[in-house]
Amino acid sequence: DDAKTKLPGLLVKAACSSIVSAEPEITRMDTICGDGDCGTGLKRAAESVLRHLEKEDIPLHTPDTKTGVSAPLFATVGRYINEGAEGSSGALYNILFTATAAALKRLEDEKSPPQGIRAIGMAVKEGIDKLCEIGGAQPGMRTMIDALTPACDALAQAAGKGPKAALEAAAKAAQEGAEATKTMDAVKGRASYIPAEQMKGTADPGAYAVSVWFKALADAYTD
Ligand code: ADP
Ligand code: MG
Ligand code: MG
Incomplete structure (x- = not known):
């Protein structure tokens, strides 16, 4: 039904569009901190998702879920994402989303599962x-995990205040x-081959990208 797919569709679109717009900035950052392909890779990934969204082959709502x-x-x-991307981050996002989906499926089997x-x-x-x-990185190693982990913690902590x-x-x-990644030393990925001095003051491109799409989600959410 239309009402139940509208908001998720809006959110997916907002997140992906924000990555497309941020491509030049992400490229600039990965040119300093890596091999320069993070912006175009993530842009292609986002465009791939947007194409599938357009064709309505993303299950935005599945009826009868207990978690909603x-x-x-x-x-x-x-x-x-994986289909469209080229660098590591496409594969890494695939792992993140696939494991998240598996966890959601498992929550469905709980007696009184959490909602929304x-x-x-x-x-x-x-x-x-x-x-x-799988990726071998931990918080503090100058990767997207340094944005994902605090974001996810904040989401869980503020859940009681409502989705927006x-x-x-x-x-x-x-x-x-x-x-915070601006002052971190890279331990994983291509950034670990770049002299630390060159990267100081520039955030990790993957972590920056996470902050971009989370902001887009927050801005686009409407009750
Ligand atoms: P590549 O390094 O293959 O060119 P991308 O440019 O697509 O990959 O993505 C680089 C981003 O991926 C980094 O900025 C970092 O945030 C993230 N990253 C790299 N390695 C890892 C890892 N092992 N675990 C989590 N994130 C990682
Ligand atoms: Mg790269
Ligand atoms: Mg690369």
């Missing part, structure tokens, strides 16, 4: 854990997390 959240939404978005933003917060937490496990306030708290935490 569509697990297949996360699974397909992960797949379409609370369910998403718990599931994304598991997604991040999987990302750390929770997303705003998450966006703020992601922005602060990305900011």
